[in-house]
Amino acid sequence: MKYNPHSRILIYAEGEFGRGHSKTAEGMIRYGKNPIVAVVDSTREEKNVAEVLGIGAHIPFVRSISEALTLEPNALLIGVAPRGGGLPPAWRKDLLFALEHGMDIINGLHFMMEEDPEFAQAARRHNRIICDVRRSPDHLPVGAALAAGVPAQIVLTVGSDCVVGKKTTVIELERLANQQGRKAIYIPTGQTGIMIAGFGIAIDRVIGDFMSGAAEKLILENAPGHDLILVEGQGSLLHPGYSGVTLSLIHGSMPSHMILCHQPTRKYIRDSKILIPPLKEIAALYEAVTLPIKKAKVIGISLNCFDLTDEQALKEIEKIEALTGLPTTDCVKFGAQKLLDAINWAR
Known part of the structure; x- marks a missing residue:
């Protein structure tokens, strides 16, 4: 910057x-x-x-x-x-x-x-x-799944839709993980994250052939010295306008694990009349897309309950945990410990 x-x-x-x-x-x-x-x-x-x-x-x-x-x-x-x-x-x-x-x-x-x-x-x-901030660097590579060889644990946030808290989740996780002894780094892939962290590439500005390569470049350059790479997701596989950048981040970052982000009160994909499917179906979709290159599992759910009271948010968390069997929290309201525990357990 x-x-x-x-x-x-x-x-x-x-x-x-x-x-x-x-x-x-x-x-x-x-x-x-x-x-x-x-x-x-x-x-x-x-x-x-x-x-x-x-x-x-x-x-x-x-x-x-x-x-x-x-x-x-x-x-x-x-x-x-x-x-x-x-x-x-x-x-x-x-x-x-x-x-x-x-x-x-x-x-x-x-x-x-x-x-x-x-x-x-x-x-x-x-x-x-x-x-x-969104200006892309020159001479970006075509993705070649090279991040699959990185020894660090790579966690990518993915979403049921866009603007559901993918950036917030990885920032909260990075802070907590480093406090507790992990060598974590947050990888910004959008303009706001770049402004916050001072580095990164806005993947949605990159020419299509090089989007996964840009994500791969970020991983390879920043992995040394870290045992936990937290990659900021973008868009959603379900969004007709922004699914391309989501898929590029999956293939470019080669995650070992994923955190699914969701806003419980949102029923439709943003700016559309497309219903958001059940979270178990969305998690299965993301897991299927990672195959056959590198299998990755959704290991937790991060909720964005900004428009709910704490009491309402806790009820949503309890309901979604029962429906999915996955640890669930709102990282802003209640902290990211549940998700970090899931990441550490899956390591």
């Missing part, structure tokens, strides 16, 4: 914070290393982020970038991941304003701001940096 890890960040989430497309903003607030001065969302009546997210009481909402200037941000992070990753035309003037007022831009969209003449000229004129 070429942006300063000490930059004072202003998160731009206009009209979207806490409404389903602000996972980058929420991920950075929960796990990012940079100080965050405020979140821009003029549609939020709440005073601070904690009133929406449950954490971040020190992070206020502001109605505009200009209102945040007194907080002295020196980087604007685009905290929204809209479907398709394009740049909404209404954002352009705000992003130019940020460049003109001394802020670098940290951009996780598919839209490459550095390639846009207006943004590039503004950045040069004001001596600012544009960091297009």
Whole structure:
């Protein structure tokens, strides 16, 4: 990453914070290393982020970038991941304003701001940096199942759908595993994870022939010195729009084990009318796809119960454990110990 890890960040989430497309903003607030001065969302009546997210009481909402200037941000992070990753035309003037007022831009969209003449000229004129996080490295390999020979335990998060907590699960597992003596590393494969960890490849931006090779490259480069590789999953085999990146991560990372992530209150695949099948069927699908190259089992279930009370979440956990026979938890509400125990037992 070429942006300063000490930059004072202003998160731009206009009209979207806490409404389903602000996972980058929420991920950075929960796990990012940079100080965050405020979140821009003029549609939020709440005073601070904690009133929406449950954490971040020190992070206020502001109605505009200009209102945040007194907080002295020196980087604007685009905290929204809209479907398709394009740049909404209404954002352009705000992003130019940020460049003109001394802020670098940290951009996780598919839209490459550095390639846009207006943004590039503004950045040069004001001596600012544009960091297009999703930009793919050159000379990526074609996947060759080389990660199958890595001696470390490789655990991949997979999903019943997209945006169900695959990144959150591996981050929580990495922290806990290292506290308890494992030599664990989290492998970021999406823009938010890259912003948090400072390295990685956004697999969904890579040309199709090289997607599994990009995942393989990440494994091979980061495995030395570690006995637990925790790979951030993307998309879902069930999602008609994002299944390609999911399959590429399975074949590229060659997991020894998988954690299935799911939001219990979600009944349909996102942005569709496709019903989500029973979790046992989904687990069997993922296990079948790993064959015949390297057999991998789903060994636990990570629930995203953000929209449930703790009591309701515990009931869902009990129900799903009974239905699947697999250890189940919500890593944010109740910690990742159940899943780490399953990983250690399967080692």
